[in-house]
Amino acid sequence: MKLNLKKSLDMQNRARNCIPGMTQLLSKRPDMFAPGVWPGYFSHAKGAEVWDLDGNHYIDMSIAGIGANVLGYSDIDVNEAVKKSIDNGTSCSLNCTEEVELADLLCELHPWAEMVRFARTGGESMAIAIRIARAYTGKDKIAFCGYHGWHDWYLSANLETDTLGNHLLAGLDPAGVPKGLAGTAIPFRYNQIEELQAIVMQHKEEIAAIVMEPIRSEQPKQGFFDEVRAIANEIGAVFVIDEISAGFRMNTGGAHLLLGISPDIAVFSKALGNGYPIAAVIGKRDIMDAAQKTFISSTNWTERIGPTAAIAMIEKHRKLNVGKYLIEIGNLVQNGWKNLSEKNDLKINIGGIPPLSHFIFQGNNPLAMKSLFVQLMLEKGFLASTLFYSMYAHTSEHVDVYLKSVDKAFAEISDACHSGDLEKRMKGKPASSGFKRLN
Template identity: 35%
Template sequence: MTSPALSFERSDALFRRAQQIIAGGTTQGKAPDTLLPGEYPIYADHGRGAQLWDVDGNRFLDWILAYGIIVLGYCDPDVDAAAIREIRQGFAFPLTRPVQNELAELLVQTIPCAEMVHFFKTGSDTTTAAVRLARIVTGRQKVVRWGYHGWHDWCCLREPGIPKAVREDVLTFRYNDLDSLEDLLARHGDRVACVIMMPLEIEPPAPGFLQGVKELAQRHGALFILDEMRSGFHLALGGAQEHYGVIPDLATFSKALSNGYAMSVLTGRRELMRRLDETYVSSTFFTDAIPMAAAVATIDKLRRTQAIPHLWRIGQGLLDGLNRLAAHTGVAAEAVGVAPMPFLTFTDSDPEVRQTAKVVFYRETTRRGLLLHPNHHWFVCAAHTDRELQRTLEICGDAFETVKRELARGYRASVRPHTEVTVATGRAPAGPGGASK
C-alpha cells in the first residue's frame, strides 16, 4: 500500500503566482518542487524544535533544517531571546554594537585556527574574501578547490555569465586522493594562492588526508583554507579542524553559527587576517548585530548543553537504523556520511532500479511526514529526540518495504538526471538540483 498523497494546494497556488513575479519562482537555488516534483511542500508556515508546518497545514519532522543553519531547533528560546534583546535596543545603527567584540572573543576561544575574525553576511561572501586574502598574501592568482563554496564567479557551478579567465584560474582535485592534488600542484604550484576545501561532504576524510592536503599546499607556498560552513558547529564546537585535528591557515563559517540568523565569519592566523586591510571588504549589513547576538547565544548553548554529542548520537542511531532496515528488507541502500550529517544512497547497479527506489522512498517518507532531502545530505539538530528518531526509522522501514514491493511488481520511475545524487566533485551537477548546495 502506498501512502495517500498530501495536499499542497496553497503551496502550489503561491508558487504559480511567484513564477510570474519572482525570477526562478524562488530565491533558493533549488526550488523544493524539483526535489521530487509534486511531493514536497514549497512554503513554510512555522517551525518549532525539529518540526516544520507548511502553509497547507502538513506537519513534517525536518532533517533538512535549511541546509544545516538550524542546529538547536527552530525558535530556540535562548537564541531568539538574545536576538529580540538586540532588536529592542534599536538596530541598524551607523555604529558598531559591543556584541561584535563579544562574539569575536568567543570565536577566538572556540575555533582552533582563529586568532582574528572578520564578519560577513553569507557563506559566499566569506569564501570569496578568503580567496582574495590568499591572493593578496601570496601574490598568486590560481585557486585549487574541492567542494561547494557558493555562487560567486570563482566557484559558480554553472558556466554562463562567468568570464573564461576567472574559470581558468580555478582548478579542482579528487577527494581522498592526495596524488591528484600533488599532480596539480606539481604543474601549477608556483601560481597557486590557496587550496580551499570543505573538510568533507559525505565521504569522511581518510586518515592523514586533510593533514596531507595542508602539507602539500604549504610546501607549494599556498594557504590551506577549510570551508567549514556545514561542518562548523556540527562535528565539534571548533569544527572539523578540531574534530580531525588539522589546523588550517584560514577557515570560513556560517550556517549553524547563529541558528538561522544570517551571518558568516572568516577566521585565521593573525598575520594573514591583518592583511585584509589591503583590500576592501564591506557591506551595508555586515555590522548587523542581531545575528551576532544570536551567535553568542547559540555557541553558549551548544557548549552548555552538550548538544554536539547529542547530534552524533542521534545521527549514528539514524545511520545504524537505516542500514539495519535496508539489510532487513533487502533493498540495496547504504546510510553514509558522518553522524551529524547523515545521508542515504541507493546502491543497485541498475540506474533505473536505483532511481525507482529513491523516488518511492522519498515519496513515502514525505507523505508520512518526514522532510528528508533526496539529493543533499541531511542534518541532525539538538531538538531531534529519541522518540523522533524511532518514528523516523519506523517510517523509513515502511518506505523500504514499499520500495521492495514496487520493485518486485516491476514498477520503474522514469529516470530524471536532475534527481541523481552528485556529491561535491567541484564540477557542475547534471542539472538543477545537484547535491552541492
Template identity: 30%
Template structure:
C-alpha cells in the same frame, strides 16, 4: 495560481537557494512552508512534517529555540545596526576568536558565499597568485564566478575566470601534488571541506596543509557544514589540523544569518587599516555583516551548545538513526540498494537501483514515500530537538517507505513515482 506558480512568477528558481526549488523535491512535497518549531515544520494547510532539512542545515538546536530568539530580539531592540561597530559585534568576534584555536581574527558576513570568496581574495592578495585549487568531490563553495565557472553551469562567467580554478580529488594527495607541479608558483590557495561523507585517510588533511606550505599556498578549510556540527570548535579540531584560513556558517547561530571568515592574523590583517604604508586589500565590506540580532544569536548559540551538549546529542542521535535505518533495509533484504553512510552527526542516505547504480529516481521515490508518512528528508540534517519520539516516528516512516522501495526494485520505479525525478542542481539545461 498555486504556491509553486506564484513563487516562480516572482522569484527566479522559486526560492533564494536552488536547493529549495521544485526540481529538488518529489511532486507530493509541500511547495511552501508557513512556520516551524523544534524539529517540525507546517505548511499553510496545517500539515505537520518532521523535518530533516533543518533550513539547509542552518538550524542545529531547533526551530524557534526561545533562548536564541530572545537573545536576537534583545539586540534588535538595541537598534540592530548602528553607525559604528557595536558592543555585541566586538563580543561576538572575541568569543569566536577564543573558541577556535586556529583563529586570531574574524570578519563576519551574512552568507557562506561571501566569506569563501573573501578567503580566496585574501589568499590571492597574500600570495600574489591567481589560481585556486578546489576539491572536486565537495559540491558547493560559492555562487561567485571563481567557483561557478568550474561547474556544469558556467554561463555568465567570463572564460578567463573559468580557467583560474583547478580541481583535485579528496584523499588523493597525488592529484593535488600534480596541480602544484603543473602550475609552479601560480596556486594561491587550496580550499576544501575537512570531510563530507568520506573521512580523511592516512593524514590527508595534514598532507594537504604541508603541501600548501611547501608550495607557498594558503590552506583554507570550508567549515560551513562541519563547523558547529562535527565539533563546536570545527572539524579542524576533531581532525587535529590547523588551517591558515577557515570559513563558517550554517548552524553557528541556529538559523540566524551569520557566516565567518577567520584565520591567521598575518593574512587577515591584509584587509585591515592599521598597518601604515601597507598596500591595501579591499576585503569584505557589508552593511549588514555584523547585524546585531545575528551577533546576539551567535553568542547565545555558543552558550547553549556548551550547556546542552548539542554536538554530543547530534552524534548520539545520528548513530541511533543510521543504525536503525540500515537495520530496516537489511530486514527487508535491500541493504545493497539503500544505505545510510557518513558521520553520525551528518549522515547521508544513498539510493541505488536494481543494477546497483546510484539513482535519483529511487532517491525521489524514498523521499516521496517519507513525505507520505509526514517526514521531510531531502537530506539528513539533525538538530538537538530530534529525540526518541522523533526517532520512532522516523523509523516507522522508513519501514513503510522502504517496503514501497522494495516493490519498485522488483517492478520498476516508474510505476511508483508520482511525478518526475529530482534533478541535479548543477545541470546545464532545465
C-alpha cells in the same frame, strides 16, 4: 493518507512566475525532493516540527534548513537574544559590540586563529577568504576540493570543459563567469594527495590558496591533511578550511579541530546563526591583516542580529555538548537505514558524517525511488528525503517513529521495484539529481 497541498502548490506556481528557479537555494527546490507532492513552503516551524500552508503537520527528518538550524527551528534561547537586540536597535550609524564579542569567542574556540571578518552568507564569506588569500600572497590560482558556493572564483573551475572540474562538479554551470578566470580554480579529490601534488607541480609559483572542506563523505586518510599542510607551507599558499557545512556538527567549532587539521583560515556560516544570517572568516593575524590591503566592505555586515544569534548558538551548543548529541542522533538514523534496507531487501549506499547523513538508492531508477520515498514519508507526516541532517531538537522518539515509517516506505518501494510499477505509484514527478559534489 492523501495530503491537501493546494495552497502550497499554488504558492509554488506563483513563485515560479516571479522568482527564477522558484527559490534562492537549489537545495530548497521541490524538484530536489518530489515535485508535485513536496509542500515547498512553511507557515511555521518549531523544534523539529513544521506546518505547511495547508495546515499539514510534519516532523522534519530532512535537511534541517540545509544545515542552518543546528539546534532546531525557532530556538527559544537564540530567539530571546535576537529579540533583545531588536529592542535595542539592530543597526545605526555606529557599530555593535556583539561582533567583537563573537570574534573573541571564535578565536577562543580556535586558538590558532587571531582575527575575524564577518559576512552574512556562506558564499560571500568564501569570496572574502579567497580575496584575503590572494591579497596576502599576490597570487591568483586556487587548488580546491569540495563544494564552496556560487561565486565566480569557484565556478570558474567549470569554464574549461576538459578539466577535471567540469567532470566532477556536474550541474554547476559557469554561464556568466568571466572567461579571464579560466584556469584559476583547479580541483582535486579528497584523500588524493597525488592530485594536489600534480597541481602543485604544474602551478607551484601561482597558487594563492588550497581550499578544502574538512570532511564530507569519507574520513581523511592518516596523514592526508599533514601532507596538505606541508604542501601549503612549501609553496607559500594559504590553507583555507571551509567549515560552512561541517562546522558545529560534531563539536563546538570547526571539524578541523577534531581532525587535527591546521589551517590558516577557516570559514563558518549555516549552523553559526541557527538560521539567522551570519558568516565568519577566522584566521591567522598576518594573513587576515591582508584584508586591509584590499577593499572588503558591506553595510549589512554591520547589523546586530547575526553576531547576537551566533553568540547565543555557540553558548548553548557548548553548554549542552550539542555536537556529541548530533552524532548520536545521526548514528541512530544511519543504523536504522542500514537495518531497514536489509530487512526490506533494498540496496542503498549510506554515507556522510552522522550529523550530515545521506543514502543513495541503488537500482534502475534511483530518482524515482527517492521521489516515492519522499511521497510516502510526507503521507506519514514526515519531511524526509535521502539526506538527514540532525538537530538538537531531534529526540530519540522522533527517530523511533521516523524509522517505523521508513520501514513501511522501504517495504513499499521494494515491492514496487519487484513488481515494476514504481512510477505508477508516484503522485508527482521524479526528483532532479542536483549537482554532484566533488568529494
